[in-house]
Amino acid sequence: MSQLAWTHAHESLLWTGKRGSHHTFNYDLINSRNPKAQVSSVWSIPSVPQTEKLYGYHPTQKPLRLVRRAIVASSREGDLIFDPFCGSGTTGVAAKELGRFFVGVEKEQEYAELAARRIGAAVRGGVLGELSGGENA
Numbered sequence: 001m002s003q004l005a006w007t008h009a010h011e012s013l014l015w016t017g018k019r020g021s022h023h024t025f026n027y028d029l030i031n032s033r034n035p036k037a038q039v040s041s042v043w044s045i046p047s048v049p050q051t052e053k054l055y056g057y058h059p060t061q062k063p064l065r066l067v068r069r070a071i072v073a074s075s076r077e078g079d080l081i082f083d084p085f086c087g088s089g090t091t092g093v094a095a096k097e098l099g100r101f102f103v104g105v106e107k108e109q110e111y112a113e114l115a116a117r118r119i120g121a122a123v124r125g126g127v128l129g130e131l132s133g134g135e136n137a
């Protein structure tokens, strides 16, 4: 059999809620400024840049742009974001950048430590940004 295959280039996001629950959908925050445009269910986002891999390696690390967009679309500042498969901590980094609380679970110690390094750096970056009046934010 040939070793050739389609290059994996997409992820599926599930968007669900309890029956009857109210969910946050910040449509206006993620839609284009063009009033005739409508948010698409297909998001084109480049793979993880090297600048997001400074703290260590995880085989399936997600791009911050992707996770930031999902968080902005589906939560408000001060909300709690939970990621039960935290990996390299991308969700935690995005949550802290965007003023959300974060709880993550990761079963591999190596990845939990990587996530802690990344999230710690995001928190320190936010604090430094506040101290310098936003210049480092």
Ligand SMILES: C[S@@+](CC[C@H](N)C(=O)[O-])C[C@H]1O[C@@H](n2cnc3c(N)ncnc32)[C@H](O)[C@@H]1O
Binding pocket: 058, 060, 061, 062, 063, 084, 085, 086, 087, 088, 089, 090, 091, 105, 106, 107, 108, 111
């Ligand atoms: C697809 S990766 C998550 C990648 C993450 N979004 C990122 O950007 O780095 C899934 C992670 O879940 C972890 N995992 C798998 N089963 C788990 C479990 N039962 N409890 C906690 N973590 C688990 C794996 O070790 C892996 O790091």
